[in-house]
Amino acid sequence: MKSRNLAELEAFAAIARARSFRKAAEQRGVSVSALSLTMRNLEERMGVRLLHRTTRSVSPTEAGQRLLERLQPALDDIATAVDMVNDFRDRPTGTVRINAPIPALEFRLAPLAQPFLAANPDVSLELISDAARVDIVEHGFDAGVRFGEDLARDMVAVPLGGPLRYLVLGAPDYLLRCGTPGQPEDLLRHACIRHRFPGGSIFPWEFARDGRAVTITPEGPLTVNDPHVAMRAGLDGVGLVRLPEEYARPAIASGGLVPVLEEWCPILPSWFLYYPSRRQMSSAFRTFLGFVARSRPTAR
Missing domain, CATH: 3.40.190.290 (D-Maltodextrin-Binding Protein; domain 2)
Structure with a gap:
């Protein structure tokens, strides 16, 4: 498969998951116009419309949905294969994307950013503020932050800081x-x-x-x-x-x-950093988890 074709398919999957050109463009670090051109080229080459577009929404067509269902596992496998090679590097590489409410970002994650990035210069960190209950897998996040009672059963959760009120x-x-x-x-x-x-x-x-x-x-x-x-x-x-x-x-x-x-006003449990139990973990995210664990205050 040509690298250009793979990039176009990755772009389509990002748009179809996010249901938004703007959100997908932000995730991929490109402009909306560039992403729109990529999709136009892909649809013209395949000879079929993959996305319904209106001024307010984007959704996969029937053909696009079928493509996404077969494509996403393959893209996940490619990402996993590439990251397995990264495990042989002396230093972890890649991007860690975290979705969290503003208070958790400001008082729990933001203070970790500088020391983590200084210790891991080949890793990028994206801290995205969002109070909505998003599907972190669907939206391309490695992890999210919520209170314990808000977590799905198939998620692994680790405390992020101490209790709060x-x-x-x-x-x-x-x-x-x-x-x-x-x-x-x-x-x-x-x-x-x-x-x-x-x-x-x-x-x-x-x-x-x-x-x-x-x-x-x-x-x-x-x-x-x-x-x-x-x-x-x-x-x-x-x-x-x-x-x-x-x-x-x-x-x-x-x-x-x-x-x-x-x-x-009672003392509440800590925020929890959560991630899917069944998803292959990247070397960058595995390194971030270890850093979070070492940064947690210890009980006296």
Whole structure:
């Protein structure tokens, strides 16, 4: 098979999996126009349309779906064969792609990037922020990061850092105007800054104390999908905000935000780095896993 043909088939598989020229182009590090030209050349040479294209979506045709079903295992086998050769190198090579929510990226993975890349100069690291529950295999990721209860059974999960806690916080002027909640149920009478997940659901606020668990669906005039925006709104007194404690520490120290209901905010398990149990592991990702394991804090 000519190398050009293989590159075109890889490009088709990336587009068909991502259902998007833009996302596939980002994954492959090329422009959308270059990827579109590659697909046009492939379809012209094969004499059949492989993708349905509209202004809003991309999906495989029947011919494209059949090609993808036979093609993807072959591409995986080629990648595995190439990586087996990489195992004979003195240093690991390749790219490690991780999908994770912003807090996990900022406080768990980003601090590992510099020392990992310095120790492994032939490895590239892609840290992609995404709060959606994506299929990491389908979207070409080596691993993802989520809480333990959100993981599928066929995934291997390793702790990423230590336990964490979400706090409810308010600006001093907001608490002066609206009062300080004493029970989780009091939040129903407050303006809360809500977080909406990509799937459309609102992030519930969960509390626990003395064996009693309470879940509140917050209500308020502002809904966001980024913790940095939520932090800004909380500091501005728009309403109460729920954030990871690590995010809140500087604002608490400066007096910009005040924790409330602290005794109701439980310690949560750590984030987990997860990956498919049945998938062949690349040398680059295997090296990254070893680095994560060595970087975890040890219990005292």
